[in-house]
Amino acid sequence: MADARTTQEKIADYIKTKMPGARDLALSDFVQTAGGWSHEIFIFYANWTENGRAMRQGFCLRRDPGAGLLRELSSLAEQFRVIKALEHTAAPTPKGYWYEADPSLLGGPFFVMEKVEGEVPNPWSRAGKQFYGEAAKRGKLPRSFVEALASLHNLDWKAAGLDFIGVPRPGKDFALREIAKWETLISQSLRKPEPVLTEVLMWLKANAPEAPRLAFVHGAYRTGNLIVKDDAIAAIIDWELQVIGDPMYDVAYVLSDLNREGSPLLSCVVERDFFLDYYQQITGLTIDLEVCRYYEILYMMRSTAFWLSASGLFAEGRNKDLRLARTTYSVPVVLDMAARALGF
């Protein structure tokens, strides 16, 4: 018999099983957020009584819809394990509570984590740009932005048990593994030949840099993937692209024009010179701008892979979200950026 319960009711029933001591548990402020291209995100509060006292706690639930942006490359199980591993480090991240692989519970695998209080202004919106621009003038958020990134690059990823996500061999292996990963997504998504992309891929393979040191790399470190509270980074979120790799990969993402859409500030929040100086000061690493330029082009290829995947899912009828359809027009635009970066 079909399950007539709403998603909210199913989630409430699930949370009750996980908190058997919570009496009269009910959910409030239940919202499915508009963000999230790979997973559906639900934010809510659980309210209950315990020893006669009223209790309230915020949760965030990520569910795999089965046809998300990264297709088979996205693993909620891995994301949950990463969040659990980071709980005991200096990196600001939400606490992870429960992971469920069983699709019968909510229609797909999901995990539940802490709802970290704060806000995530959209850096592409006018209001978001204004928010980050004003915070930049006050100076505290740009420092926190750099410090949170440094907390990832400075952490002992072996001691944190993060090597399960895969450790590249010395030399060019990191860059080549990244290229291979996104080439897999491209081959799953491609609906027509893309010779410009072929040229970009071949150039990337022919010019892969060596990674002189390895760090824990977020893979999409930018405003929009950071929860901000009181002008500080309260949590780094969106854990689905992390790798053990060259820390310059994250630095390049911060430096990239892809993440500032006309703002003079990196990631719409931090002055370039301040970022370069302060990052080097608190990590002890030297930023290699030539290598960063290479990774910026790799990100353009990765963005192309994302948009080919998104528009492909829509064209194949596997995902009806019109935001995915719109990305069909983003493919030539990002390939144009890559071509210009390569001089043609």
Add this chain to the structure above:
Amino acid sequence: MIPAKQLLGEIAESLRKVIAPAIAEPFPKAQAFMAAVILEFVARQVEERSDIADEKREALGDLFGSLSRLDRVNGIVGKGAVDEAELCRLIERLYGERKRLGEEAFGAANGAVRETLRKLLDQELKVAGKGEG
């Protein structure tokens, strides 16, 4: 790029099945349903731009012709179709044979390929870019 007819059909469906039913106000609700109806008519009117395909074909023909005349490179120019799929294969062969070709021949061929890639990209940007006007 997703074909225009398919996109218009999907947007009409979204308007009819997702957007309009979620609107409570009668006037905007009716507007959303009407937009779906009009888009279905528009989908029957539109044709994909043939000028883009024509320009691409011409650019590809010129490239394959000129590469066939380039010493050392002519051996890796395929004898089959002159299209974007073949250009992808040619690019892969060029990089694969780079050592044998030598930097000078590789550079000349790669330069010609990139010039053509720019032409192909410019055609796609007629639709996806900021517009031709």
